[in-house]
Amino acid sequence: MEKYLGKKYKLKTSDNFEEYLKFIEVGLLSRKLVMALSPESILTKNQDGSYSLTMTTPIRKVVITFKLDEEFNENRPDGIKVKSLMHVEGNLLVQTQIEDNGRKSKHIREFTDKSLIVTTTAEGWDGKCVRIYELVE
Template sequence: MTSFKGKYILIKSENFEEYLKARGAGFMAIKMATALTPYLEINNEVDIWTLKVYTFIKTVIDMKFKLDEEFYHTRMDGTKCKVVIHIDGNKLIEEETPCNKPEDKQKNIREWTDDNHVVLILTCKDVVAKRYFERIE
């Protein structure tokens, strides 16, 4: 089984700006998000998982969850979402539904291509972006 635990750094992005536009992000938010290099950190203790995405400026995502159990998460833009995360082989799959706009449901797939690399596949509406991370710890 793939070891999801670890700390990773972004090394490349594809179509990320278009994805942010599809999510309704404003000009300044897009410029900031595309200029920063985020870290991805994943841990689990027994059945409690943590998933963090952060930069040297601030933590962007900080979620604690149990696999396959719905929970609520508030995005940086203030949007409250229902989230469910599960494992499918070498993938950690996150399904996120905004409470105020369920039609804007999105799916985030973190796929381990080997022990040291993760591809984050972001889907919102019909826009798909990819972000590539490399293990640093």
């Protein structure tokens, strides 16, 4: 994972993202706003050994700071508080989010030299969301 630190990726394609947002009950106006944005994503490592995953759009910057394999509280961009856990499997950063109602989502971020592919699934949803970010050089 170290070789991907500090690299900036910009969203290029998004498949089934709005359907996922509907499933996790994000409101119509928020969904439409999010769908109109092309965020940039960057993963950095902090001095204390934690990591920060930053997603930046023209209207908002969201930073998730975490330590691998340690559960943490996360405020999703839609305002919902979830329990999250991040771990690494090779070039994959795997995130599990659990809402207070027990609904569980999984976000698998696959880093490559040219792209970041984020695949999202959720228990109880038969869909799959794939968002592809390209390396900004």
